[in-house]
Amino acid sequence: MINLAGRDILHAWGKFVFTGVGLGLLIGVTLTMAGVYRGMVDDARVLLDNSAADLWVVQKDTLGPYAEPSSLYDDVYRGILGMPGVARAANVTYFTMQVRQGTRDVRTMVVGVVPGGPGEPGQPGYLVAGRRIARSHYEAVADVVTGFRLGERIQIRRDYYTVIGLTRRMVSSNGDPMVFIPLKDAQEAQFLKDNDAILQQRRRTLANPALNRPGVPGLAEAVIASQAKNPYVNAVLVQVKPGHLPQEVAERISRWKRLQVYTRAQMDAILVGKLIATSARQIGMFLVILAIVSAAIVAFIIYTLTLGKIREIAVLKLIGTKNRTIAGMILQQALGLGAIGFAVGKVAATFWAPVFPKYVLLEPGDAVLGFFAVMAICVLASLVAIRAALQVDPAEAIGG
Amino acid sequence: MAGKGIRIERLRKRYGAGDTAVDALKDVNMQVAAGEVVGLIGPSGSGKSTLLKCLGAVIEPSAGRMVLGDEVIYDDGWKIGDLRTLRRDKIGFIFQAPYLIPFLDVVDNVALLPMLAGRSNTESRHLALELLEALGVAHRARGMPSQLSGGEQQRVSIARALVNRPPVILADEPTAPLDGERALGVIRILNHMARQYQTAIIVVTHDEKIIPTFKRIYHIRDGRTEEEVGQGVAFE
Numbered sequence: 001m002i003n004l005a006g007r008d009i010l011h012a013w014g015k016f017v018f019t020g021v022g023l024g025l026l027i028g029v030t031l032t033m034a035g036v037y038r039g040m041v042d043d044a045r046v047l048l049d050n051s052a053a054d055l056w057v058v059q060k061d062t063l064g065p066y067a068e069p070s071s072l073y074d075d076v077y078r079g080i081l082g083m084p085g086v087a088r089a090a091n092v093t094y095f096t097m098q099v100r101q102g103t104r105d106v107r108t109m110v111v112g113v114v115p116g117g118p119g120e121p122g123q124p125g126y127l128v129a130g131r132r133i134a135r136s137h138y139e140a141v142a143d144v145v146t147g148f149r150l151g152e153r154i155q156i157r158r159d160y161y162t163v164i165g166l167t168r169r170m171v172s173s174n175g176d177p178m179v180f181i182p183l184k185d186a187q188e189a190q191f192l193k194d195n196d197a198i199l200q201q202r203r204r205t206l207a208n209p210a211l212n213r214p215g216v217p218g219l220a221e222a223v224i225a226s227q228a229k230n231p232y233v234n235a236v237l238v239q240v241k242p243g244h245l246p247q248e249v250a251e252r253i254s255r256w257k258r259l260q261v262y263t264r265a266q267m268d269a270i271l272v273g274k275l276i277a278t279s280a281r282q283i284g285m286f287l288v289i290l291a292i293v294s295a296a297i298v299a300f301i302i303y304t305l306t307l308g309k310i311r312e313i314a315v316l317k318l319i320g321t322k323n324r325t326i327a328g329m330i331l332q333q334a335l336g337l338g339a340i341g342f343a344v345g346k347v348a349a350t351f352w353a354p355v356f357p358k359y360v361l362l363e364p365g366d367a368v369l370g371f372f373a374v375m376a377i378c379v380l381a382s383l384v385a386i387r388a389a390l391q392v393d394p395a396e397a398i399g400g
Numbered sequence: 401m402a403g404k405g406i407r408i409e410r411l412r413k414r415y416g417a418g419d420t421a422v423d424a425l426k427d428v429n430m431q432v433a434a435g436e437v438v439g440l441i442g443p444s445g446s447g448k449s450t451l452l453k454c455l456g457a458v459i460e461p462s463a464g465r466m467v468l469g470d471e472v473i474y475d476d477g478w479k480i481g482d483l484r485t486l487r488r489d490k491i492g493f494i495f496q497a498p499y500l501i502p503f504l505d506v507v508d509n510v511a512l513l514p515m516l517a518g519r520s521n522t523e524s525r526h527l528a529l530e531l532l533e534a535l536g537v538a539h540r541a542r543g544m545p546s547q548l549s550g551g552e553q554q555r556v557s558i559a560r561a562l563v564n565r566p567p568v569i570l571a572d573e574p575t576a577p578l579d580g581e582r583a584l585g586v587i588r589i590l591n592h593m594a595r596q597y598q599t600a601i602i603v604v605t606h607d608e609k610i611i612p613t614f615k616r617i618y619h620i621r622d623g624r625t626e627e628e629v630g631q632g633v634a635f636e
Contacts, residue, residue, distance in 0.1 A: 011503035320488020395458045
């Protein structure tokens with residue numbers, strides 16, 4: 001038996017292919033939306049992976065440092081280092097800002113890290129060029145997405161930094177590329193006031209009789225010095241010694257230091273379940289709408305193609321073609337259209353994904369799921385056309 | 401296989417019920433022998449289409465008997481089980497327009513019927529080519545229907561009607577779109593094929609050019625048939 005659907009497709013291949021391309025672009029958008037969601041989740045997990053931490057110690061009763069502001073004294077890490085099960089602990093600061101380079105500026109997440117070697121908590125895991133931060137001031141390691149190059153001078157607040165290393169896939173949960181600078185510079189930059197504000201604050205301190213007592217020389221200078229310095233960090237990243245459970249160490253720190261401590265799994269839940277949850281729901285809604293639109297388009301196309309063949313279908317029924325054969329023909333055409341659409345969509349999504357400003361992660365599993373979803377949509381969409389075809393009266397082929 | 405033609409007795413068809421019932425066919429009798437071509441003529445609304453649909457097993461008569469070859473198809477409310485298979489294997493159809501399947505080439509348009517009946521593609525195409533050869537269109541076997549002239553398309557549709565060697569062929573205005581010479585050519589082919597394959601052919605027509613060619617004609621008026629001896633003008 002010849003394949004009627006295949007012959008019909010070959011006969012009108014141009015119409016079929018162009019329709020499939022149109023549908024494919026829509027499927028491509030759908031796959032890309034799924035990729036955007038995957039990219040957001042991946043960005044969040046990359047952020048955790050790149051922190052090289054087992055535990056995040058943050059201000060009590062906060063979801064910091066990524067989901068909520070968190071502030072800790074920068075000497076807290078010393079006490080944590082002395083606790084059982086702690087291998088390494090390092091301060092870290094995070095703040096998002098526009099980093100200027102020449103006449104342009106780039107939105108980045110600036111990370112203040114303790115200068116050190118590979119494996120130090122907070123340090124970028126690996127570099128694609130250059131070296132790590134070794135000095136305490138004015139060196140920076142940037143993600144390649146920033147567009148910065150080795151040796152370039154970038155401006156963060158009032159200070160200039162030299163890019164001495166480049167890294168890759170170091171992004172915030174929002175997808176902003178990271179720029180790593182020494183912790184002390186970051187602490188200063190985070191709370192840096194302009195000159196007028198500093199002068200005003202000094203004047204107010206000196207004018208305050210409680211802080212500028214004639215009988216206590218040096219008090220006002222000490223107060224002014226403390227006001228000019230930022231002793232806070234956003235979190236302490238902790239690495240746990242082998243043989244210790246992160247959960248146990250976290251409970252210990254939380255109990256004795258009265259701080260909030262999150263394990264990797266908890267931090268993952270905060271980032272994926274809270275920070276990007278609204279965006280994920282938004283994308284989910286888009287996916288549902290796109291799936292409905294795709295189904296409607298496939299149904300409309302297949303229905304229109306079927307209506308265009310009513311006379312042929314009547315003749316086929318009159319000469320004894322089984323309903324199953326006619327339904328199969330329509331179903332195969334719908335599946336064929338879906339297959340063409342999916343192939344076009346997958347190729348289109350693969351080509352345009354890198355052009356997106358944020359990371360789009362096209363996972364093979366999603367593609368497989370998408371393929372079966374498209375096929376299921378095509379099957380459902382063809383039901384309307386099949387119903388119309390099966391209702392065709394073979395008598396329509398004869399005169400009246 | 402072709403057999404003893406078709407016979408209908410007291411065939412009735414009623415549409416609707418009660419006060420709005422319409423009797424489209426009233427005790428219609430007709431017999432067409434194997435190898436015979438008869439004309440069925442009548443004005444619009446006389447019941448031609450209804451009779452054709454009953455003969456074609458597309459609609460069921462309300463009463464009466466229909467025998468196709470040796471097989472009883474309807475008998476006063478009783479009918480054989482599978483009308484679809486009956487249409488496929490025992491009734492050939494030729495339409496006013498050829499209604500070829502546009503996405504199949506000529507040979508597959510003809511071979512489709514034996515394929516639907518379960519024959520192999522090779523055997524079906526062989527049967528189709530034989531008939532296309534007999535009808536003089538074998539050279540267009542690999543062409544698409546849209547590439548054929550109107551006369552060629554109608555000959556292909558005749559081949560399609562004949563390919564399963566049905567005992568009866570129903571031709572609904574088969575010459576309507578053709579000019580005089582081509583219309584007579586089609587009737588010549590039908591007569592030839594009826595004799596060669598021992599098939600009964602019923603031609604529904606309004607075409608004045610071909611009416612003189614029938615040896616027997618059934619006139620249908622107000623749902624009743626009257627038989628008339630035709631002129632039977634020879635072609636050769």
